[in-house]
Amino acid sequence: MNPRPWLAVAGGVMLEVRLTPKGGRDAIDGVETLSDGRSVLKVRVRAAPREGEANEALCRLIAKSLSVALRDVALTGGATSRVKRLTISGDAPRLIAALEKLGASR
Structure with missing residues (x-):
């Protein structure tokens, strides 16, 4: 298992995230290991998990945190799950x- 939730892929990076919607604030809470051994980046957003609002807030937060354009962040897996894959x-x-x-600063 990869000890980090990110992996270099062609054209960028794939990132595994565990999202907490309605988390009270928009924040990245560091790296966590799930019970199945996978590493994920823990993220919380204020948005509710309805009509894609939490997913959109996640993409905005990641784009801002990494200083990339929002169009460069794509949800590629787990749209209705807490564990999501971003490219x-x-x-x-x-x-x-x-x-x-x-991941280290949290």
């Missing part, structure tokens, strides 16, 4: 360095 387009080494800082 972030861009320079993979730069994105991974930014994710390392986000």
Whole structure:
């Protein structure tokens, strides 16, 4: 298992996230290991999980945190699940360095 929830892929980075909607604030709470051994980035958003609002808030928060355009963040898996997969387009080494800082600073 990868100890980090991100992985370099062609054209960017794939990121596994555990989202908590209606979390009281928009924040990234660090890296967590799930019971099945997968690592995820814990994220909370104020938005409710209806009509894609929480997913949109997640994409906005990740884009802002990584200093990329919103169009570069795509939800590619888990639209109705708490554990989601995002694909972030861009320079993979730069994105991974930014994710390392986000994961370590929490």
